[in-house]
Amino acid sequence: MDSLKTFCEFPSIGESQDHLNWRRDPRLVRYLRGLEDRSLVQIADVLVNRICSSPTDKLACACITALLAHILFSTFGRARIRSQIFNPLQYHSTQLELADIYQIALDIISQPIQFLANFQPDPANWYRSLVRYSNYRFDRLLIDRIRSLPELSGFKRTNLGLLARTSPRRMKTALTHQGERDLRLEQLLLLHQCLVDTIGVDEFDTRNPQPVHYDNLSARYIEQCEGVDLAIDDRATLIQLVKYMGAVIRNYLQPQPDTLDRSIESNHAQSTVLIDLIPDLRECHHQLESQLLKQDVVELSNKLAIDSDRLLMFFYGLELTQVEVGVELDCDQSTAKRRRDRCLRQLATDLHCKTFRDEDLSVELLNSIIDRLKLIYEDLYAELLLAIFKLIVDDDVNSIKSSIADLFIERIERQWQFNFKPTQMGLTKATAFITLRSPQFSQVAISS
Structure with a gap:
């Protein structure tokens, strides 16, 4: 069956620019049974005749697509695509990667009937004429497809x-x-x-x-x-x-990149240069720290749904890891992270509307607000947990030494409508919080 791999394997395009992995399609392996004893040229001839007589034979079309992929994506073919297509392309656009060119190429040969519409085989050397035709037609179709992209209308065209x-x-x-x-x-x-x-x-x-x-x-x-x-x-x-x-x-x-030291007035060398127009990010961050007050965060946090409030308390109050939060909330760590990030983005957007009404919310500003939010929440939830602890102490000083952890955890569970998982890290860190925040009880054996 290895002799048929040319007709049943497709390139797997990843981030690597000089190497492609080939994956075998089991359907095509089964479709090609009975042709193992024939040569590559004979098999290709059979399949081309099949798709010409029966254009709806999808498996035959897939086999020819795999053959074209082997012809065009061989080591020589990839080197040709890089030198003749991709390298010149870099003078026109830095947006496309070599993997994008490969993907466009695969899309071109995925319709082999149209691709081979004008193929006239040479009876003396059928397969060589197929290779020659495929390379010629492929180059032109690929360039035409690239030219159709709005930002690349001038690719391989003279002025x-x-x-x-x-x-x-x-x-x-x-x-x-x-x-x-x-x-x-x-x-x-x-x-x-x-x-x-x-x-x-x-x-x-x-x-x-x-x-x-x-x-x-x-x-x-x-x-x-x-x-x-x-x-x-x-x-x-x-x-x-x-x-x-x-x-x-x-x-x-296709405008050329500008230099930051160019004067904004072409006839005045001493005027303001472009770099002077870029805002000082340090000043922006200073403004952010002075304007984004904890009170604003508290006001928005009071409107949080209990699920979001509990999630942030786990991350920034008890400082649980993503894995530990996932255990407590019966979800995987990636889900816990996504929920936290989504909550912070929404809070950051709301804070922007409240604090920076007349300024566009850029990605940089959004990330700065989120970073500031994290610092505020680290203090906010720690203070809230400490207030709960002190309230318990003030309520019943005489009996607190033997039951402080139970009372504290009970109050947390009631506050956030939640039950800690027995013997999990959330329970352990809630108990550790008491020891860290109350030196007078640090020597007391606390049982949960």
């Missing part, structure tokens, strides 16, 4: 190619954004329209323009600006303006 596909409205927006105005703007827009017209009648090659192509463009421009004072002096000036517009539209569609 002239971008100009040819740019609408007059977008060209005007890009030029205006660049600072062009009045007669100069009108001249450039007319030149752009003439370039589009010249390309439309096959008189201009955007990939490898020759002098004759610029002559054709110049003739078209002179014809269009007749009677209008928008003349361009010579061919060199025209070429310079065309290249300038190409760079403008490239930078507009």
